[in-house]
Amino acid sequence: MISSVFKCLAFTLLLISVGPCLHAQVNRADTTSVTAPLDASGIVQRAPASNRLNYFRNDRNYSYRNDPPPPENPVAKFWYWFQRKLSEFLQSSAYENFWQYVILATIGGLAIWLLYKSEFLGGFLGRKAQEDPLAYNRITENIHELDFNKLIEEAIENRNYRLAVRMYYLKSLKQLTDKQLIHWQPTKTNRIYVDELGNSRLKADFERLTSQFEYVWYGEFSVSESEFSVLKEEFSTFSGKI
Structure with a gap:
C-alpha cells in the first residue's frame, strides 16, 4: 500500500518536471515558417496638380527658408x-534702442490730448465744460437790455416778420422772468424754460x-x-395771461 503511494508521488513529480519540456517540443513541432511571395507589381507614382503645387509653393505659411515671389497685383x-x-524696421537695433520709445511717447501724448479734447478729463483737471454757443434753440441776447416794442415795430415796418416773431418770443421770456416764473440765463x-413752468x-x-x-x-x-397776424395775436393773448 505504501509502495503504491510512493509510486504515485514519483509519477506526479515526473510529470511536473517533464511536462513543460514536452509542451515546448510540441509547440516547436507545430510551428512552420512561411515565406511571403515577392510583390512584383509596378509602382504608380502620383503627383499633385501643377496649380495646387504652385499654390503651396507661393504660400508664405509654408516658406521656411526662402521668401516667395511678390504678388503681381x-x-x-x-x-x-x-x-x-516694417518688419525690418521693427527688428532693427535703431527701433529697439530709440524709435520704440518715441512711438510710445507719441501714442501716449495723442491719447491724453484726445481725452482732454473730449472733456473726459475735464473734471479731473478742473476744466469746466463750456456750453455750446451755437445750440440752435439757445437765446444769446440779453433780454433785460432790449427795447422790445421798438424792435418789434422796426421789424414789422421792414416786413421782417421772422425777426418780429423772435422779438415777441424774447419779450415773453422777459415777462416770465419778471414774474419769477422762470429763471433766465x-x-x-x-x-428748459418750458420745463421750469412746471404745473x-x-x-x-x-x-x-x-x-x-x-x-x-x-x-x-x-x-x-x-401768418404773422395770427402769431402776433397768440403772443398778445399769452402776454395778457402772465
Whole structure:
C-alpha cells in the first residue's frame, strides 16, 4: 500500500518536471515558417496638380527658408513691400534702442490730448465744460437790455416778420422772468424754460408758442403777413395771461 503511494508521488513529480519540456517540443513541432511571395507589381507614382503645387509653393505659411515671389497685383505688391520694410524696421537695433520709445511717447501724448479734447478729463483737471454757443434753440441776447416794442415795430415796418416773431418770443421770456416764473440765463435752452413752468397754467400755451417760434426762426421758414397776424395775436393773448 505504501509502495503504491510512493509510486504515485514519483509519477506526479515526473510529470511536473517533464511536462513543460514536452509542451515546448510540441509547440516547436507545430510551428512552420512561411515565406511571403515577392510583390512584383509596378509602382504608380502620383503627383499633385501643377496649380495646387504652385499654390503651396507661393504660400508664405509654408516658406521656411526662402521668401516667395511678390504678388503681381500692384496694391498687393505695395502692401507686401510695406510689410517687409516694417518688419525690418521693427527688428532693427535703431527701433529697439530709440524709435520704440518715441512711438510710445507719441501714442501716449495723442491719447491724453484726445481725452482732454473730449472733456473726459475735464473734471479731473478742473476744466469746466463750456456750453455750446451755437445750440440752435439757445437765446444769446440779453433780454433785460432790449427795447422790445421798438424792435418789434422796426421789424414789422421792414416786413421782417421772422425777426418780429423772435422779438415777441424774447419779450415773453422777459415777462416770465419778471414774474419769477422762470429763471433766465443765456446758457439755457428754450425747452428748459418750458420745463421750469412746471404745473403752471401757462405751460401749455408757452410750449405751443415755443414750438411755433422754433419752427419759424430756426427752421428759416418765411412768414407771410397773414401768418404773422395770427402769431402776433397768440403772443398778445399769452402776454395778457402772465
